[in-house]
Structure formats: structure tokens, C-alpha cells
Amino acid sequence: MRATATHLDGTTGAAREVELWLDAEAGAITGAGLHWPLDEIRVLPDIAGGDLLILRLRGDPLQRLILRDRAWLAHLPHAHRRAPVANRKRLAGMAVAAILSVLLIVFVLVPTMADQLAAYIPPEGEQALGEVTLTQIREAMDETGVSPIGFCTESQGRAALDKMAARLTDGAQLHTRIDLHVLDHPLVNAFALPGGQVVLFRGLIEAAETPEEVAAVLAHEIGHVVSRDPTRNALRSAGSIGVLGLLFGDFAGGAVVLFLTERLIEAQYSQKAEAAADRYAIDLMRGAGLPPEALADMFERFRKLGGEAEGFVAHFQAHPKLGDRIAAARAAGVGADRGAPLLSARDWQALQAICGGGARPQPSASATTSQ
Amino acid sequence: MSLTTTFAGRRLPLLWLAFRTGLYSVLTLGLYRFWQKTRLRRWYWSAIRPGGLPLDYVGDPFEKLLGFLIAVVILAFYIGVVNLALMFVSFSLFQGNYAAYLLSFIGVIPVWFYARYRARRYILARTRWRGLRFGLAPGAWGYAFRALLYWALTILSAGLLWPLMTFQLEKYRTNRTWFGDRRFTQGGRWLMLYRSTVWLWATLVPMVLTLIAIGMGDIVSIIVLSAATGLTAIYGLVYYRVDSLRRLTATKQFGNVTLTLNARPLRVLWITLSGNLIAGLGASIPALFMLGLFLQLQSTETLVQLGLENAPQLLRDPATWLLLALTAMSYFAIFLVWGALRHAFVTLPIWRHYAEALVIDSAEDLDQLRQRPRDETTQAEGFAEALDVGASL
Numbered sequence: 054m055r056a057t058a059t060h061l062d063g064t065t066g067a068a069r070e071v072e073l074w075l076d077a078e079a080g081a082i083t084g085a086g087l088h089w090p091l092d093e094i095r096v097l098p099d100i101a102g103g104d105l106l107i108l109r110l111r112g113d114p115l116q117r118l119i120l121r122d123r124a125w126l127a128h129l130p131h132a133h134r135r136a137p138v139a140n141r142k143r144l145a146g147m148a149v150a151a152i153l154s155v156l157l158i159v160f161v162l163v164p165t166m167a168d169q170l171a172a173y174i175p176p177e178g179e180q181a182l183g184e185v186t187l188t189q190i191r192e193a194m195d196e197t198g199v200s201p202i203g204f205c206t207e208s209q210g211r212a213a214l215d216k217m218a219a220r221l222t223d224g225a226q227l228h229t230r231i232d233l234h235v236l237d238h239p240l241v242n243a244f245a246l247p248g249g250q251v252v253l254f255r256g257l258i259e260a261a262e263t264p265e266e267v268a269a270v271l272a273h274e275i276g277h278v279v280s281r282d283p284t285r286n287a288l289r290s291a292g293s294i295g296v297l298g299l300l301f302g303d304f305a306g307g308a309v310v311l312f313l314t315e316r317l318i319e320a321q322y323s324q325k326a327e328a329a330a331d332r333y334a335i336d337l338m339r340g341a342g343l344p345p346e347a348l349a350d351m352f353e354r355f356r357k358l359g360g361e362a363e364g365f366v367a368h369f370q371a372h373p374k375l376g377d378r379i380a381a382a383r384a385a386g387v388g389a390d391r392g393a394p395l396l397s398a399r400d401w402q403a404l405q406a407i408c409g410g411g412a413r414p415q416p417s418a419s420a421t422t423s424q
Numbered sequence: 425m426s427l428t429t430t431f432a433g434r435r436l437p438l439l440w441l442a443f444r445t446g447l448y449s450v451l452t453l454g455l456y457r458f459w460q461k462t463r464l465r466r467w468y469w470s471a472i473r474p475g476g477l478p479l480d481y482v483g484d485p486f487e488k489l490l491g492f493l494i495a496v497v498i499l500a501f502y503i504g505v506v507n508l509a510l511m512f513v514s515f516s517l518f519q520g521n522y523a524a525y526l527l528s529f530i531g532v533i534p535v536w537f538y539a540r541y542r543a544r545r546y547i548l549a550r551t552r553w554r555g556l557r558f559g560l561a562p563g564a565w566g567y568a569f570r571a572l573l574y575w576a577l578t579i580l581s582a583g584l585l586w587p588l589m590t591f592q593l594e595k596y597r598t599n600r601t602w603f604g605d606r607r608f609t610q611g612g613r614w615l616m617l618y619r620s621t622v623w624l625w626a627t628l629v630p631m632v633l634t635l636i637a638i639g640m641g642d643i644v645s646i647i648v649l650s651a652a653t654g655l656t657a658i659y660g661l662v663y664y665r666v667d668s669l670r671r672l673t674a675t676k677q678f679g680n681v682t683l684t685l686n687a688r689p690l691r692v693l694w695i696t697l698s699g700n701l702i703a704g705l706g707a708s709i710p711a712l713f714m715l716g717l718f719l720q721l722q723s724t725e726t727l728v729q730l731g732l733e734n735a736p737q738l739l740r741d742p743a744t745w746l747l748l749a750l751t752a753m754s755y756f757a758i759f760l761v762w763g764a765l766r767h768a769f770v771t772l773p774i775w776r777h778y779a780e781a782l783v784i785d786s787a788e789d790l791d792q793l794r795q796r797p798r799d800e801t802t803q804a805e806g807f808a809e810a811l812d813v814g815a816s817l
Contacts, residue, residue, distance in 0.1 A: 059477065061555030066604055066793035068477055068554050097480070099441070099463045101471035102432030105478065115795070117480065117555055144490055151493035158504040166505065170512045178512075181519035288508060 056122055060085065063115025073118070075125055082108075082118070082125075089118070096132040167288035171281050176229055176248070179284055183248035186287050187234070190252075194238060205235040205255060210407025213400035217268050220395060221275065224340045231275060237408045241355060243270050245277040247284040255408045261351065264396040264404065269338060269348035276333030282326045335381070343395060346383045427784040431776040432478070433471030435768040441467060443764040450756045458488040458809075464767070469551065472779045475787065483550035483804075491546075491804030499807075506531065535807065537568035541597075542801070543808035548601065549799035557796050561600040570596055587617035587668070594672050603678065604793035612675030620667035623660035630656055662696070663689040673782075680786045687781040692774060699770035706765045710757035717751045 054075040059068050071085035082089040089110055097107040097117075106126055108118040126132060174182070191201035218233050229249035241256040251274045253267070261267045277283055322330075335345040396404065445460035462485045469481035507528050514524035541564040548558040574589035591614035598610035630652040637645035666689040673685040 061477075063555045064795045065791065066554045066556050067791040097466070097470070099466040099470070100478070101437070101467045102434075103437070104432065105470070107470070107478070107480075114482070115555060119477070144486055147490050147493050151497050154497045155500045158500045163504045163508055166508055170508070173516075174512060175516050177519050178515035178517075182515045182521075185521055288512065 054125070054128075055084075056120055056125065058121075059117075059119040060087065061117040061119070063113070063117070075128055077128060087118075091128060092130050094129050094132065095134060096126065096129065098133070164285075164289050167285050171284040171288055174247075174284060174288075179229065180248035182284065182287050183232075183246040183250040186246050186283075187250060187252065191236065194236075203237045205237050205408035207403070207407045207409055209400075209403035210235075210405070213264075213396055213404040214407065216400065217264060217395060217404075218271065220341050220343075221268060221272055221337055225275070225337055227275075227279060229278065231278065233271075235407050243274055245274040245283045247281075247287050249278050250283075251275065251278065258405055258407065260355065262354070263347065263350075264401045265343055265347035266351035267404070268341075268343055268395055269334060269345070269351055272334035272337040273330050273348065275337060276330030277322065277326070279333060280326060280329055282322050282330070286322070331381070342393070349383050425787050427475030427787045429472065429474040429779045429782040429784075430476065431471050431779040432473060433467065433772060433776070435772060438467060438772055439764050439768040442767040443760060446760045446763050450760065455489075458485040458492070461485075461488065465547075468771075468775060472775070474553065474779075474782065474784055477554055480552040480555075481550060482552060483546070487804045488806070488809065491801075491806030492809045493806070494803055495806030495809065502531075534565075534568040534572060537571040538564045539805075539807035541567040542803060543805035544597065545799070546801045546803075546805045549801055553603070554790060554793075555795075556604040556793055557798070559602040559796050559799055560597070561602070563596070563600055567593070567596055587621065588614045590614075590668050591617055591672070598672075598676055602796055605796055606679055606793055609677045610672065610675065611677055612671065616671055616675075617668050620664045620671060621660075623656065623663040625660075627653060627656045627660050659689070659693055662693045665689075666692050679789060681790070682785045684783040684785060685778070685781050686783070687778055691777055695773045695777065696770060699766065699773060702769045703762050703765035707758050707762035710754045710761055714751055714754035714758065717747055717754065720747060 054077075056073055056075070058071055058073050060071045061068055069085070071087070073082055073084040073087070075082050075091075077091075080091045082091065082094070089108070093111040094108050095111055097109060100107055104121065104123075106120040106123045108120065108129075110116060111131075188201065195202050214233060214235070218231060222231055227249070232248070232250045234250065234252045235258065236252055236254050238254050239256040240254040241260045243251070243253045243257055245251050251271065253270070257270065258267060261270075331348070334348055338345040338347065442464060445456065445463055448456040449460050462481075462483050465481045465483060469479040472479045507524065510524040510527050511521060514521055514527070517523070541560075545560040545562070545564070548560045551558045571593060574585075574592055577585045578589045591612075595610040598608050601608045630649050634646060634649040634653055637649050666687050670685050670687060673683050676683055
């Protein structure tokens with residue numbers, strides 16, 4: 054078979070028109086001083102127009118034969134065989150190095166720096182960091198897409214809450230004042246933010262049986278504030294969110310950032326941090342003349358509740374020796390000084406209605422049966 | 425001897441190639457995008473045929489992946505550690521994160537220009553015509569420095585020195601561009617680009633009229649005139665882009681070889697508007713589908729439980745699973761359809777228009793050119809990829 058083709062020699066800019074023979078017996082394309090063995094010829098992929106057949110030799114990256122007829126394709130046994138990947142080892146090495154250094158940055162360098170810096174951030178800066186984070190969380194949790202979820206500010210309930218906070222913190226030495234908020238959301242959960250901001254969800258207040266249980270959760274969160282866990286956490290995520298967004302490109306990146314904002318609410322502190330917050334809470338409760346075992350009560354009942362309280366349980370489950378903690382809380386309760394009751398029945402009612410709902414809705418029954 | 429340029433690609437094969445490779449990219453969590461880019465470039469390059477001979481794109485997806493990984497390591501350090509430090513300083517000194525965002529953004533700007541130059545160098549190094557390599561000499565930081573300087577001048581002069589920036593940056597790039605063993609040079613003067621700004625100046629007329637109409641308080645006139653201002657401004661920008669390119673191309677020299685670009689601004693504007701409209705309409709089909717699914721999700725009251733903590737229980741319900749899967753699929757379909765349609769109805773017609781508008785004059789001595797050595801460019805276009813600098817392909 055014969056055909057005309059354009060030969061590009063890859064050393065000059067000349068485009069030579071050549072007469073070629075395809076000699077099936079000799080297994081080669083020959084002519085015009087060229088000898089291309091058929092089994093070493095590769096076809097360039099993804100060529101537009103469908104009118105050209107562009108050939109190259111396996112071992113020669115430069116020469117090209119451009120044919121205006123695709124008929125010879127059928128005679129090329131390895132036309133579409135891929136070239137072996139060059140520098141395979143180097144590539145694998147780089148990939149491993151890149152992943153390792155990103156992991157190192159996200160899980161070692163950024164956390165270490167955040168831990169160091171958290172101790173030096175001035176109170177006003179910490180306050181501002183907390184406010185920004187709180188706004189982000191309120192916007193992230195909003196499902197209507199209209200406005201961030203609101204604060205609950207019924208005045209009587211608020212007064213009861215302040216009374217509770219004052220009883221807890223009066224004797225305590227805090228590096229910052231505690232700024233208490235209730236968010237109008239059915240989650241049974243609570244979290245602490247930088248700058249002494251502690252947030253309780255409506256769901257938690259409604260699900261609690263006694264004011265002491267709410268106080269116990271509050272004391273636990275104050276424990277986090279005292280050890281500056283939220284500040285460290287916020288600084289860490291400020292460092293690592295961008296890195297992860299970078300890895301996943303455009304539209305997956307947005308989802309990752311959202312996911313991490315959610316993690317802020319979950320506030321997965323280390324086991325050590327959780328245990329320390331518990332110890333602090335127990336001391337605080339005792340100091341205020343309140344029963345420390347309320348922490349254990351609250352926790353056990355919420356675990357049975359399941360469903361809406363799962364986040365709360367997960368939060369506290371950062372500590373695997375959960376039973377130990379409950380036992381510790383109970384043990385701490387033995388022989389503790391009992392002071393005056395925390396809230397009057399009326400105050401407690403007002404606190405439960407802090408979001409404006411008069412009646413007290415029970416957590417849904419379906420959630421309980423799911424256990 | 426004059427060489428005209430033909431464009432051999434058609435929409436349908438490209439649409440299919442872009443959609444298929446986009447799908448693979450989604451399925452591989454973005455890993456395939458380096459292959460997608462390579463394949464699309466091979467296709468576009470082979471469609472452009474100055475003097476009947478196709479361009480040849482020989483870039484390798486693995487080197488793109490490698491370059492991306494290198495860039496990720498450097499940028500991860502920047503974003504992680506530098507941003508954390510900036511955040512700390514910003515909250516400590518200014519009680520807010522705006523200072524950190526601003527400083528972080530300013531810090532990225534020079535890297536952005538650096539990345540654009542590196543990407544150009546990589547693409548030219550992997551482009552061949554008549555068997556000869558193109559090339560761009562190193563000089564990315566010099567480019568970033570000049571880009572910052574001329575941008576600053578442009579902003580300080582309220583845009584009056586924009587043609588100076590366009591000309592000087594093009595000159596910097598052109599004078600470092602090689603084909604085979606011969607270098608391009610950019611001739612002409614920056615003042616010649618003021619002629620390209622004519623339609624931007626023309627925007628002043630409807631703008632002044634709009635202001636007068638606002639003064640008189642005539643609502644209909646205000647609407648009509650501000651629409652006219654907007655359209656003239658858009659045409660002014662496209663006209664500046666195309667006409668300055670025309671002038672800069674005509675004043676480029678390559679030995680005795682000269683170039684002519686007969687591109688038409690109105691045509692480019694029409695392709696941009698109509699093509700994006702078609703892509704938008706196409707992408708709205710999966711978008712509407714997703715909206716429907718979303719409303720469905722809400723009506724089954726699952727959204728209440730979709731709160732943040734209830735995921736395990738939610739996922740026990742197979743119907744909800746299916747809905748969620750369909751929603752995710754239509755979410756990705758929006759991007760796939762949009763991307764593929766934009767290739768077929770925006771990128772292809774614009775490239776075809778520019779290609780067919782290109783004439784190479786006095787091309788007699790191209791045969792005498794010699795090959796240039798391979799430029800390894802280990803980083804490939806990694807920074808451009810990681811920073812998404814908006815290189816069209």
C-alpha cells in the first residue's frame with residue numbers, strides 16, 4: 054500500500070511531503086529514507102477533525118508522520134499502546150512526600166502553633182475570635198437560608214440563667230468573663246467558644262430534668278473555657294480549613310469547609326481536655342454547693358434519649374472511659390456539701406421557657422425508641 | 425508566501441470528550457482532571473492548523489500531577505502556617521479577621537502572576553508546530569514584579585495607564601517567547617493601544633445621559649440609558665481585548681515573518697453572550713431537577729432531622745438515601761453540563777474565530793529553523809492549577 058504523508062523530522066522546521074510504502078511482509082513503513090517498524094508505531098490520541106492519522110515512533114519523541122488517510126490504522130498492531138510512565142519512582146516519592154507534608158502541616162504544625170499562640174492572644178482578640186466563630190456557626194446551622202438562628206432572650210428565663218451562672222462562677226478564678234447564650238435550636242447540645250462564650254441550645258434546656266443538670270453542663274463548658282480549648286480549636290481550624298479546601302478544588306472544597314464548620318460545634322477535644330473539663334466541672338459544682346453527680350445523671354439520661362441528643366453524647370464520648378467518668382462524678386457527689394437549691398421552681402420554669410415557648414415539649418418519643 | 429490557518433474541530437466530538445473526561449474527574453475525586461486537561465488540549469491543538477499543519481500538544485498528565493503536588497506542599501505551608509499567624513496577629517491587634525484576609529490576599533497576588541507565567545512557560549514548552557518546540561524563557565518573578573508595578577500604575581491613574589500595562593506585559597512575554605531557535609520580538613509603541621480604548625470612552629456618553637436622567641427623575645429613561653451604558657461598557661471591554669490583541673499581533677516580529685490577526689470584536693462578543701446563555705440553559709436542567717429533589721427532601725420532613733447530629737439514623741432510611749444520592753448526582757451534573765457546553769459553545773467557537781483570523785506572512789524561511797532543547801519545567805503548571813488562576817484551559 055502506498056500513500057503520501059508529511060514528515061516532520063523534529064530537528065528542523067521543514068515539513069517534507071513524502072511517498073511511503075506500507076510493507077506488511079517486512080512489517081514496516083518505508084520510503085524517502087525512512088524505515089518505521091509497524092509494531093513500534095504509535096498513533097497520537099485525541100486528534101480533532103477525524104481526517105488525520107498522526108504517527109510517532111515508540112522510542113522517538115520528536116519525529117511525526119501526518120497521513121491524510123486513516124486506512125493504515127488497521128495495519129498498526131500497537132497503535133494505541135501507551136508509553137510507559139517516565140520517572141515513576143520520583144512521581145510516587147513526590148506524591149507520598151506531598152501527602153505527608155500536608156498531613157504534617159494540618160495535624161502537627163498547625164495544632165502545635167495554635168496551642169502556643171492560644172496562650173498569647175490578648176483577651177479582646179480572643180473575644181473577637183469567639184464572636185466571629187459564633188456568627189459562622191449560627192449561619193452554618195440555619196436551614197432556611199434567610200438569617201442566622203436567633204438567640205433566646207426572654208427576660209425572666211435570662212435572669213434565672215444569670216443567677217445559675219453567678220452561683221457557679223462566684224468562687225471561681227477565671228481569666229475572662231463568661232458570656233452565656235441560648236440558641237433557638239432543638240439540638241440537645243452545648244459548646245464553648247473563645248473569649249469565654251458558652252452556648253446552650255434550647256433542646257438541652259428543655260430536655261434537662263433539673264436545673265442542676267443544666268448547671269453541670271455549664272460547668273463542663275466553663276472548664277473548656279478555663280483551659281482555652283476553644284481558642285486552640287478555632288485557631289487550628291483557621292489554619293487547616295484553607296489547606297483542605299486547596300486539595301479538593303472548586304466545588305468539593307466548599308463542602309469540606311462546611312463540614313469543618315460543623316466539626317466546630319462537635320468540638321472534638323482531646324480525651325485529656327475532656328477529662329480536665331470534667332474534673333473542673335466537678336470542682337466547680339462542689340465549690341458552689343451543688344451535686345456533682347448531676348453531670349452523670351444528665352449524661353446517662355441523654356444517652357438513653359438517643360436521636361436528638363446524639364451530638365451531645367458524641368461530644369462527651371471523646372473520653373472512652375465513660376463509665377469511669379460517671380463513677381468519678383458519682384463518687385465526687387458522696388459527702389459533698391449541699392447548699393441551697395439552685396433555682397426556685399418558678400425560676401426553673403422561666404428558664405425552660407427562655408425561647409418564648411410556654412409549654413415544655415418533651416423530646417420526641419421516636420428518638421427514645423431508637424435505642 | 426502567506427499561510428492561512430484552518431480549524432478542523434467540530435462541536436459534537438468535543439462536547440462528548442469534555443463531558444466524558446469531566447465525568448471521570450468527578451468519579452476520581454478530581455484526580456483525573458490532569459488527564460482531562462491534557463486530552464482537551466491535545467484536541468484543541470490538533471484542530472488548529474496554520475498552513476495546514478496541526479499544532480501538537482505533548483504535555484503529560486503525570487507531570488501536571490507532580491507539579492500540582494509540589495505546589496500543594498508549598499501552598500499548604502503558606503495557607504496553614506502563614507494564615508494562622510496572620511489570623512493570630514489580626515485578632516490580637518485589630519480584633520477581627522478582616523486584616524488577616526486582606527494581608528493573606530495581598531500575599532497571594534504576586535504568586536498569582538508568577539503562576540500565570542509558569543503556566544504559560546509549561547504550555548509553550550509542550551507545544552510543537554512543524555515538529556519544532558515553542559518555548560518561554562524563565563522569568564516568572566520578573567513578570568510578577570512588573571505585573572504588580574503596572575497594575576499599581578493603572579489603579580493610581582484611574583485606568584488611564586491600562587494600555588501601558590497591556591503593552592509592557594505583552595512585550596515582556598513576547599520577547600521571551602521562542603519558536604525553534606528563533607525568538608519573537610514585540611515592536612510598536614504602547615500609545616498605539618489607546619485607539620483600542622475608543623468604545624470604553626464611548627461609554628461616557630450613555631453614562632452622562634443616565635446621570636442627567638437621574639437628575640430629571642425619569643424612570644423609563646434611567647432604565648433604558650443604564651442598560652445602554654452596561655452594554656456599551658461590555659462591548660468596550662471586548663473591543664479593547666480583541667483590538668489590542670490585533671495591534672500587538674501585527675507588531676510582533678519573528679525574523680522576517682509577520683503575523684496578522686483579523687479577529688472581529690462583535691463576533692467575539694456574540695459568541696461569549698450566546699454561548700454562555702446556551703450553557704446556562706443546559707445547566708439549568710439538572711439544577712431544576714435538584715431543586716425538585718430538594719423540595720422533596722424537605723416535604724418528607726427529613727430535613728428537620730437532617731440537623732447536624734442525626735445522620736446515622738437518617739441514613740437507615742433507604743428512600744432518603746436514594747434522594748440524597750440523586751441530589752448529589754444532579755449537583756455534579758450541573759457542573760458537568762455547564763463545563764461541557766461551555767467548551768462546545770464558547771471556547772471552541774472563540775478559538776476557531778481567532779485561529780481562522782490568523783495569517784502568517786513571509787513564511788519562506790520556516791524550513792531553516794532548528795529544534796530547541798527540551799524545557800523540563802518540573803513544576804509544570806502546578807501553581808496555576810492549585811491557585812486556579814483562570815488560564816482558559
